[in-house]
Amino acid sequence: MNIEKAWEILKKEGFKKTDKREQILEIFSQTEKYITARDILDVMMAEHPGMSYDTIYRNLSTFVDLGILEETELTGEKHFRMQCEADHHHHHFICMSCGNIKEIHYCPMETLQNAIPGYQIENHKFEIYGNCPECH
Amino acid sequence: MNIEKAWEILKKEGFKKTDKREQILEIFSQTEKYITARDILDVMMAEHPGMSYDTIYRNLSTFVDLGILEETELTGEKHFRMQCEADHHHHHFICMSCGNIKEIHYCPMETLQNAIPGYQIENHKFEIYGNCPECH
DNA sequence: ATTGTAAATCGTAACGATTATGAATTAGAA
DNA sequence: TTCTAATTCATAATCGTTACGATTTACAAT
Structure with missing residues (x-):
């Protein structure tokens, strides 16, 4: 934005x-x-x-x-x-060295939608941490 | 445990x-x-x-x-x-009302392994929040 | 332009979670 | 039983955040 x-x-x-x-x-x-x-x-x-x-x-x-x-x-x-520009839901890889992020255009909830019937999902967090190509 | x-x-x-x-x-x-x-x-x-x-x-x-x-x-x-007894890596659904958890025996990293080449993955967090069957 | 008013900021203190520390106590080995 | 390092106690400091009354400011209405 x-x-x-x-x-x-x-x-x-x-x-x-x-x-x-x-x-x-x-x-x-x-x-x-x-x-x-x-x-x-x-x-x-x-x-x-x-x-x-x-x-x-x-x-x-x-x-x-x-x-x-x-x-x-x-x-x-x-x-x-x-806030990201991307108009669709996505997640982030976060570099623990430089702090830069990479958008991950994949959401685990897609494949998990029906795996836990009876459970009312309100929210989720999916983040990946590590080092980006520039930081190792 | x-x-x-x-x-x-x-x-x-x-x-x-x-x-x-x-x-x-x-x-x-x-x-x-x-x-x-x-x-x-x-x-x-x-x-x-x-x-x-x-x-x-x-x-x-x-x-x-x-x-x-x-x-x-x-x-x-x-x-x-x-710490969970489960001997294999897994994640949790966490009920925001009662605080109880449900083990989710699925990890998004499996399908994401090769999606971000060059990025050195150290860690990840995947948690689902909501209400369990007893709390709604 | 001028004024009026709600919104925004300042200055400062309070707060809640956590960490730190030096003195006293204690578990467990000798 | 004694010794010593580990553990706990008692307390204060720190850190990130929130709160609040007084002052200032953006902007809409005059």
């Missing part, structure tokens, strides 16, 4: 255009990686020394709710990245 | 037999669910009011290292349960 698309969504949902949001989106648009709230904070602190934790965490949460960012738990910390 | 098997492993690795470890294992042997450090603490505090955080967290960590417990991140908290 690009910044324009993100603003479209924000505007449609009645959120205001602010410098802080612009800068957060800017940071995400410049990387493929999953990054933490603290990563964002560090970058923004350099420019706006008076940044508040509240601003970062509240906006990250908002962006996830609106489908602008996607979130995953990595080594005990929440990590975020711009 | 049962308590005897756990003690076997602990003894073999040179760990001592203590009341606290006995009680922690006891708790895990009585449930199928993923539970938190605090769950353990609450139960044990009732009996031993002077319990230390340290004792719980250190032992949980040890047990995971030794393969006695398995660990997963659920809603921001580490959850633990007794």
Whole structure:
């Protein structure tokens, strides 16, 4: 997703255009990686020394709710990245060295659909971890 | 895994037999669910009011290292349960209401093995969340 | 343009989960 | 029974995150 698309969504949902949001989106648009709230904070602190934790965490949460960012738990910390463009459901290989991701256009749930009758599936997580070709 | 098997492993690795470890294992042997450090603490505090955080967290960590417990991140908290008996690799359906699990004897990596050449796979996570037959 | 108002941010503190530490206790070998 | 390393206790520190009243700001209505 690009910044324009993100603003479209924000505007449609009645959120205001602010410098802080612009800068957060800017940071995400410049990387493929999953990054933490603290990563964002560090970058923004350099420019706006008076940044508040509240601003970062509240906006990250908002962006996830609106489908602008996607979130995953990595080594005990929440990590975020711009939502993929791909219009169909998919999963990710995550490089534990450089943090870059590769889209995996395959979902195990397809073949598992009828394997557990009586169980009401709400959600699933499928992630692959390792090193990408550039990191070994 | 049962308590005897756990003690076997602990003894073999040179760990001592203590009341606290006995009680922690006891708790895990009585449930199928993923539970938190605090769950353990609450139960044990009732009996031993002077319990230390340290004792719980250190032992949980040890047990995971030794393969006695398995660990997963659920809603921001580490959850633990007794390692499955099953001798082959498998995954879990986790009920978000009652916490019980169902073993899923299927692994998506089988069909994905050769799909991402050049990527060195170290690990993967595949979990299904929802409600079990008893919870809906 | 100016004003009004809800939204957003700031500054700071609180919170919950986890880790760390030095002193006291204890399991198990000698 | 004694010795010693392992374990636990008691407590504080740390880390990521959330909360909140006061202040500022975007933007819609005038």
